Amino acid sequence: METFFETLAQHRGGYILRADLLDRGVSDRQIKDAIHQGLIVRLRAGTYAPRGHRDLSPEERHRLLAFAVQDKLPSGIVLSHHSAAVVHTGASFGVDLSTVHVTRRGHRTARTEANVVHHGGLLPDEDIVEVDGHLLVAPARAALETAAVAGVEAGLVQTSLVLGGGVSEEELHDRLDRMARWPGVSKVRLAVVWASPQCESVGEARSLYMFRMGGLPVPRMQVEYFDADGTSIGRVDFAWEDFWHLGEFDGLSKYGRLNPYTGANLGQLVVDEKRREDRLRELGLGMSRWTWADLAHPAATCRRIEAAMRQSRRLYGQAVRTVIA
Known part of the structure; x- marks a missing residue:
């Protein structure tokens, strides 16, 4: 039965409609039993996914949900805002992934129904791209729309990631100029100004936001x-060279599901990181580290980093080191 659900889902790009099951002789009672047994997962009313859906990241699940929603809407409706941004960058912060955002071209009113937000407005052809057979707003527009509805930090994450993915600063600013009369444009402008293409993760982008807000x-x-x-000692996430101090955000990319070592060798990664940090300190540099939990307390984390920076400047102010960007 599990193989049956997986095969059926492949035909629609990862999800199953109630109509698909009924057409193959599966009753509503059997659908409920399959959900109870964990063979399928309910995405929304009348839409399901195989049990492997549980192993997907929240962003991967939202992508699947967004595509499933779009496929049941009239043609020409475009995924937008964070629903498009998540597809483009594979990452998110500060948005409701249970809600799908779409834009109806030419409509001027907005409405929300069944966890789907329908936006209206002009949407020129050059703002639309196709991904896996689905229409989305372009990456730059999706990032800016996310900032407009979700705030500076969420927008900074998306604008930084699309910059790192190849969108030019000129394109972002050009699109920002065209949004001059949009509600919330001040949040969008700040996200664009603070964004950096050198952010390689959500954690690094959120760290930049923390520094800005904390006055570092x-x-x-x-x-x-x-x-x-x-000989290369290693690359660091952040460097305050005037303070002889380094910063590292320690997230999933180092210690979680993206760990390059097997689970049995997680300790080896910790040992390697400690050795690298020791060699950097031998150059006459201090270091601060922070995690997701620390980002949840930005004021306290900034105070801790600032104190460490000042200590590094006192201790290592005359040190000689070799660095290249």
């Missing part, structure tokens, strides 16, 4: 350090 100097990013022989 804006550091250089992705800075690589070398020893006296020219």
